Amino acid sequence: MCIKEQGGMYQNPEHVIDVHINLLVIHRGLALLLVLYLLLVLVLGINNIHNHLLKQLNQLLGQEEMLGKVVDLLVLDLRLDQKAKLVLS
Numbered sequence: 001m002c003i004k005e006q007g008g009m010y011q012n013p014e015h016v017i018d019v020h021i022n023l024l025v026i027h028r029g030l031a032l033l034l035v036l037y038l039l040l041v042l043v044l045g046i047n048n049i050h051n052h053l054l055k056q057l058n059q060l061l062g063q064e065e066m067l068g069k070v071v072d073l074l075v076l077d078l079r080l081d082q083k084a085k086l087v088l089s
Helices: 013-088
Strands: 004-006 009-011
Touching: none
Parallel strands: none
Antiparallel strands: 004 009
16 A cells, blocks of 8 residues: 655545545535425426416406406396387387
8 A cells, every 4th residue: 555645644545535435425415405406496486487377367267257247247238228229119
């Protein structure tokens, strides 16, 4: 085994390899955490968009219901006008 001086310290080559492997494991762990975080942000973003679209759909359905009531009232008004014309003539 060769012991060499590096940065003012004597290190065993196996120790250097172990430290390098440990750093690779740490980097993989950090990369995995970053990917999981990005997936979480993506899922939350999609959920937020989904909720916004549902809210807009509910507003549109409410407006459609109101328009349906207005049309019903207009049709009723036309029928009453036609009946009034028949009665008056």
